[in-house]
Amino acid sequence: MSESTANDPRLSRMKRRIRKKLYLGEFQELAFELKADFKESLEEEALEALLSDFVDYVESLNLDYMGGFGETWIEGTIMANKRYGSPTEEDRQALTDWLKARKEVATASASELYDAWHFED
Incomplete structure (x- = not known):
């Protein structure tokens, strides 16, 4: 049993199969929201x-991006690209830093x- 499951009495009473179906305990999946505004409206x-560079970078970290974009912004959710995986704090920081380093981006969070x-x- 994982550390997080052992510390939660509610989860420790659940069968592993149920925790897995409900994405709880050792099967929990984390995500984070990512937002960037551009310095000016971008041509197509x-x-x-x-966007191509962004998606390539996200995929190089074994993550997926689900969201939208416009001429002046990009905003969405970042999750792992495999089941029962999660992005890390390092992934979160790396993506924010990557966006901030782009000349087109005014702010990223x-x-x-x-x-x-x-x-x-």
Whole structure:
């Protein structure tokens, strides 16, 4: 039994199979929100180049991006690209730093890691 499951009496009473189906305990998946605003509106070609580089970088970290973009912004959720995986604090910082280093980006921020399946607004 994982450390997180052993410390939570509610989870320790659940069968492993149920914890897995509910993404709890050792099967918890984390995610974070990522947002960037551009210095100016990007033309289609520049936007496509930035997005292509961004997706390549996200995938190089074994992560997935689910979100949207516009001529002046990009915003979405980052999760692991495999089941029962999670991005790390280092991944969160690396993506924020990568965006901030781009000449097109004015500001970039990321939320704290949160439970991707059991969160409150």
